[in-house]
Every structure is written in C-alpha cells, then in structure tokens.
Amino acid sequence: MMNLILNGVESPNIIKTNTLGINLFHLTDKDRYNIVLTNPPFSGQLKGVSSNFPYPASATEILFLQHSMRSLKHRGRCAIIFPEGVLFTTNEQAYVNTKKELIENFNLHTIVKMPPGAFAPYTTIPTNILFFDKLGKTENIWYYEVQIPNGKKNFTKTNPIRYENFAECISLWNERAGTEFSWTIPVQKVIGEGYNLDFKNTNRAEALEHT
Numbered sequence: 001m002m003n004l005i006l007n008g009v010e011s012p013n014i015i016k017t018n019t020l021g022i023n024l025f026h027l028t029d030k031d032r033y034n035i036v037l038t039n040p041p042f043s044g045q046l047k048g049v050s051s052n053f054p055y056p057a058s059a060t061e062i063l064f065l066q067h068s069m070r071s072l073k074h075r076g077r078c079a080i081i082f083p084e085g086v087l088f089t090t091n092e093q094a095y096v097n098t099k100k101e102l103i104e105n106f107n108l109h110t111i112v113k114m115p116p117g118a119f120a121p122y123t124t125i126p127t128n129i130l131f132f133d134k135l136g137k138t139e140n141i142w143y144y145e146v147q148i149p150n151g152k153k154n155f156t157k158t159n160p161i162r163y164e165n166f167a168e169c170i171s172l173w174n175e176r177a178g179t180e181f182s183w184t185i186p187v188q189k190v191i192g193e194g195y196n197l198d199f200k201n202t203n204r205a206e207a208l209e210h211t
Helices: 002-006 060-070 093-105 163-172 187-192 205-209
Strands: 033-038 072-083 107-113 127-133 140-145 182-186
Touching (some): 033 060, 140 187, 182 187
Parallel strands (some): 033 072
Antiparallel strands (some): 107 127
16 A cells, blocks of 8 residues: 555555455456456465356466456456466466457457566566457457666666666557567467467567578
8 A cells, every 4th residue: 555655546445355265256347447457476376266267276377367357347458467387378278268268258469578587586487468458359469578688687676677678669569560579479370279378489580590
C-alpha cells in the first residue's frame, strides 16, 4: 500500500486474500476487471485449490494464467510476467489446455522476452511478458527481445533494467515490424507445435546463417 501511495495511487483499494483460492466457476461481473497487471510467483506449488480451475495443476504459474484470463471483462487487457517454462511446456495437459484457450478466446498479440538478470536478485529464471486482450482470437504473435546495453553482461540489483531499455520496443509497438530484435509468428505455427509459444528470433543474423 505504501508503494502504491508513493507512486500516485492515493487511495489504494487492496483486498488481502489468496488469489488462487477464488473459484473461477463462480466469478461474477464484480469479480472481473478491465485491466490486469500482474507478476505472479514463479515455480510455486499449491495444493487444495484444484477444484477452482478448469485445468487443474500443482504449478502456480499456469493457475495464475487461468485466473487472469477468466478475470478479464469483455475488451479487457492483461500484461502478465511468466517464466519461460510456461511458453515451451507442451507435455502437461494443463499447460496445453490453458494456452489453447488463450489463443482461441483471447488475442495474445505480444510476447516481450526479458534479458538475463531482469529480476535479479529475486530470480535468474528467463522471463517473458505476455500481453493479451479479450477482443477476439489470436492471429499473429509479435515477439520483441529486450537487449542488454553494450558493455554490460546482464542486469543486476545494482544495475537494474530501466524504462529506457524498452524504448525500441515501445517505438515498434504499433507498427509491429520485424527487426533484428523483433519477429512475428502466425498462430497456425503455434497450434502445429502443440501450443508451444517459445519461438526464437529468425531475423537475427546468427540465426539466418544457420538456416
């Protein structure tokens, strides 16, 4: 609450609860939101809440994705931070079914791949930001790979990622062009690979040399 006040939210309306304890089958309009911004815990395990979700799993990250999807109002928007495993896991049915619903019922329009150390020292796991809205199904996914500035090996607690590191991503956001650090994947390719969302940048020079 203190952080919200310091960042201009003068009257924070915070509800202290276990988010994953909310039953998704009983949501009403008052339980849904126009905007969801969240950075849920990575690699957590939680028991006793399976009946609250259409695709039960013990891994909390995939449950948080289901919760965020079902919590959006029509035309609602979501940005959610996830470990890379959510993108490429296709051998667990809860992950496959969740991602299938995501691209069939939501517009997963952007995935921003974060650089190493973006969340240091809290985690070194590779992370991504998924942006989607409830405005129809997914047709194409635009990927952008945030770069570490020249002369630096990674981001750290004392050398954190900053707003200006997203400048190029923001400048390309509307045009959604393909560059050395951005590329587009059609949804048919995602489906063809069993709802894998982890695609490498085919526009990078080193990638082209090996194809």
